[in-house]
Amino acid sequence: xxxxxxxxxxxxGIFAKGIKTLIEVMVELGNVIVVAPDSPxxxxxHAVTIHHPLRMRKEHFPxxxxxxxxxxxxxxxxxxxxxxxxxxxxxxxxxxxxxxGANHSINVIYSGTMSAAVEGAVENIPSIGFSLLDHSxxxxxxxxxxIVKKVASNVLKNGIAKHTCLxxxxxxxxxxxxxxxxxxxxxxxxxxxxxxxxxxxxxGDYFWMRGKFENPDKGEDTDQWALDNGYxxxxxxxxxxxxxxxxxxxxxxxx
Amino acid sequence: xxxxxxxxxxxxGIFAKGIKTLIEVMVELGNVIVVAPDSPxxxxxHAVTIHHPLRMRKEHFPxxxxxxxxxxxxxxxxxxxxxxxxxxxxxxxxxxxxxxGANHSINVIYSGTMSAAVEGAVENIPSIGFSLLDHSxxxxxxxxxxIVKKVASNVLKNGIAKHTCLxxxxxxxxxxxxxxxxxxxxxxxxxxxxxxxxxxxxxGDYFWMRGKFENPDKGEDTDQWALDNGYxxxxxxxxxxxxxxxxxxxxxxxx
Numbered sequence: 178x179x180x181x182x183x184x185x186x187x188x189x190g191i192f193a194k195g196i197k198t199l200i201e202v203m204v205e206l207g208n209v210i211v212v213a214p215d216s217p218x219x220x221x222x223h224a225v226t227i228h229h230p231l232r233m234r235k236e237h238f239p240x241x242x243x244x245x246x247x248x249x250x251x252x253x254x255x256x257x258x259x260x261x262x263x264x265x266x267x268x269x270x271x272x273x274x275x276x277x278g279a280n281h282s283i284n285v286i287y288s289g290t291m292s293a294a295v296e297g298a299v300e301n302i303p304s305i306g307f308s309l310l311d312h313s314x315x316x317x318x319x320x321x322x323x324i325v326k327k328v329a330s331n332v333l334k335n336g337i338a339k340h341t342c343l344x345x346x347x348x349x350x351x352x353x354x355x356x357x358x359x360x361x362x363x364x365x366x367x368x369x370x371x372x373x374x375x376x377x378x379x380x381g382d383y384f385w386m387r388g389k390f391e392n393p394d395k396g397e398d399t400d401q402w403a404l405d406n407g408y409x410x411x412x413x414x415x416x417x418x419x420x421x422x423x424x425x426x427x428x429x430x431x432x
Numbered sequence: 433x434x435x436x437x438x439x440x441x442x443x444x445g446i447f448a449k450g451i452k453t454l455i456e457v458m459v460e461l462g463n464v465i466v467v468a469p470d471s472p473x474x475x476x477x478h479a480v481t482i483h484h485p486l487r488m489r490k491e492h493f494p495x496x497x498x499x500x501x502x503x504x505x506x507x508x509x510x511x512x513x514x515x516x517x518x519x520x521x522x523x524x525x526x527x528x529x530x531x532x533g534a535n536h537s538i539n540v541i542y543s544g545t546m547s548a549a550v551e552g553a554v555e556n557i558p559s560i561g562f563s564l565l566d567h568s569x570x571x572x573x574x575x576x577x578x579i580v581k582k583v584a585s586n587v588l589k590n591g592i593a594k595h596t597c598l599x600x601x602x603x604x605x606x607x608x609x610x611x612x613x614x615x616x617x618x619x620x621x622x623x624x625x626x627x628x629x630x631x632x633x634x635x636g637d638y639f640w641m642r643g644k645f646e647n648p649d650k651g652e653d654t655d656q657w658a659l660d661n662g663y664x665x666x667x668x669x670x671x672x673x674x675x676x677x678x679x680x681x682x683x684x685x686x687x
Binding site for chain 1: 472474475476477478479480481482483485486487488506508509512513515516517538540541542550554555582583586590592593595596598612613615617618620622625626627629630636637638639640641666667668669670671672673674675676677678679681682683685686687
């Protein structure tokens with residue numbers, strides 16, 4: 178069998194530590210093409226660039242045999258450029274990450290990492306977003322290697338339901354302390370925000386967003402529960418946002 | 433009864449024609465606060481600003497009695513700033529738009545207009561995104577007035593299911609040709625993209641994203657069908673992206 182073509186994207190930028198680990202694992206599984214932002218794009222959600230032109234540049238990537246490009250766009254732009262301008266077709270697998278920081282629960286809607294995976298799912302490419310629960314730029318991704326390889330191998334072997342991708346979050350634990358992998362639903366958590374108001378040297382106000390994640394959802398079938406209890410969480414993700422349960426009530430309105 | 437507090441946001445920027453129409457209708461229903469981007473933010477999806485500070489400025493808005501602020505942030509940033517820094521609490525209603533251009537079907541995930549409404553739903557604020565199927569800066573929003581008022585009045589009267597918002601799309605038709613309002617599901621459409629490659633004066637390549645919307649979903653219960661047939665579409669929208677139908681299969685994997 179021919180080796181699969183694997184597209185690697187992320188949102189922390191092409192020079193982040195997490196994408197390097199992801200690429201090193203993927204070269205064991207297939208032919209790797211990297212198309213990633215030239216600067217960090219965390220929190221970009223499903224943003225696309227329509228009012229500015231996009232730049233793309235070939236990069237020398239420090240993993241042998243890997244073709245890599247950086248772009249001035251968002252993670253979703255990277256997926257679109259990869260399909261239409263680099264590969265001129267669809268890869269067999271799309272992997273995004275490994276994100277420096279959690280993308281479980283509601284973070285899936287803010288996350289550039291996951292939006293790249295969702296964009297893959299829109300295109301019906303088997304797609305996975307990987308995130309490690311460690312924000313730091315020099316996070317230790319060693320324990321992720323075997324998990325990433327296991328999940329990606331399963332996706333290559335089994336495929337995923339149509340237009341669905343996987344949101345994989347990995348706890349910040351040494352490999353031997355990780356208890357296993359759980360299939361979960363997205364916990365109903367949210368961010369409780371506050372802004373820090375500061376003044377510039379000319380006396381003008383500006384604001385930094387600060388947030389605290391809250392999770393009132395006590396279900397033991399959630400990604401939050403799995404991560405809190407030492408498991409890797411996998412949530413299958415789709416992009417039909419219709420609230421079907423709300424439709425019968427709306428049909429009774431006087432419209 | 434005290435007049436409700438209504439927060440108005442958009443993604444086309446505070447000086448767009450669509451938000452002015454929306455504000456003019458909302459002042460008939462309650463006390464209006466506007467917090468909107470200082471420049472167009474179309475296609476920003478659920479982006480939030482975390483690596484840059486945010487600016488916010490009081491604006492003189494040409495509708496009497498309306499308090500208005502522009503911000504340097506995304507539509508979602510505007511909602512967060514409005515709640516935490518302007519209102520210091522939650523409004524009774526959040527309306528977003530009226531967007532210059534369609535946000536039905538898959539556009540909901542790329543749309544800044546709808547992300548602002550989803551952010552409202554996350555906060556459990558009754559929220560509505562309005563869009564007119566006309567991209568032009570000088571689109572005619574007259575036919576929208578009665579529809580916007582009818583939908584917003586119903587939401588103020590009936591409330592919406594918890595953590596759910598409404599995605600309202602209005603066809604580009606004279607008022608008398610609009611056949612009515614339909615409650616719909618999101619059509620399974622997608623964008624078929626291409627990039628236009630150009631060269632700058634120094635010979636460097638850059639790309640403009642171009643796209644064509646495709647809809648293979650023939651259901652007569654979709655927003656696309658309603659709009660194609662002269663109806664206003666309303667899709668209730670939620671943000672749990674879990675693909676519950678995919679979970680049993682994943683639980684059979686060798687992980």
